[in-house]
Amino acid sequence: MSDIRQILSVAPVVPVITIERLEHAVPLARALVAGGLRVLEITLRTPVALAAIETVRGAVPDAIVGAGTLLRAKDFSAATAAGAQFGVSPGLTAGLAEASRSVDFPLLPGVMTPSELMAAAEMGFDTLKLFPAEQAGGTRMLAAVSGPFRGVVFCPTGGVTPQNASTYLALANVVCVGGSWVAPPDLIKQQNWAAIEGLAAEAMSLRRRQPA
Ligand code: 3PG
Secondary structure: OOOHHHHHOOOOEEEEEOOOOHHHHHHHHHHHHHOOOOEEEEEOOOOOHHHHHHHHHHHOOOOEEEEEOOOOHHHHHHHHHHOOOEEEOOOOOHHHHHHHHOOOOOEEOEEOOHHHHHHHHHOOOOEEEEOOOOOOOHHHHHHHHOOOOOOOEEOOEOOOOOOOHHHHHOOOOEOOEEEOOOOOHHHHHOOOHHHHHHHHHHHHOOOOOOOO
């Protein structure tokens, strides 16, 4: 799957995952996939993140594994070497756009303002992460930009919860939402994979309106 919109259409929620201990990566990914969430964003925020991507790729074939928190051009080559199938960045710069063209996985870049949307469109991106979604104006922001920015779809991330996720997913320009609530640090630390599978199953049952 090489198209980011297609990847994001697989499940209504993309877990935003931070792995502190490598041995947690595979059981966590298995629990999320068992609950129905196949598209996983493993953030490059810890020393074991790249190894986690590589391990999950090898051990959980049903998962579609992305590298999150891509901040620098060199993160793209590292993510490629680890086997990432897509990338996520909290923002977008010309350097990152250039780096994304040299790798074979698609990028979901972050935006927060109309000017950033326009810059992203100029760089060829029409599937975007609204980040941080709640602080950026949440569902009201997304409804407001649906007029001028037709054809652009979003994965809002940042402050999305089980309580507000359905409101986001009801919007025509929302393809899915991202969030860490399905992989909470305390449950990971407790290795409570059953509870995480339950959270994933609940997230999977959220309804979304498919973008036109
Ligand atoms: C992040 O980058 O940490 C994501 O936006 C997740 O945000 P959340 O913890 O509010 O879901």
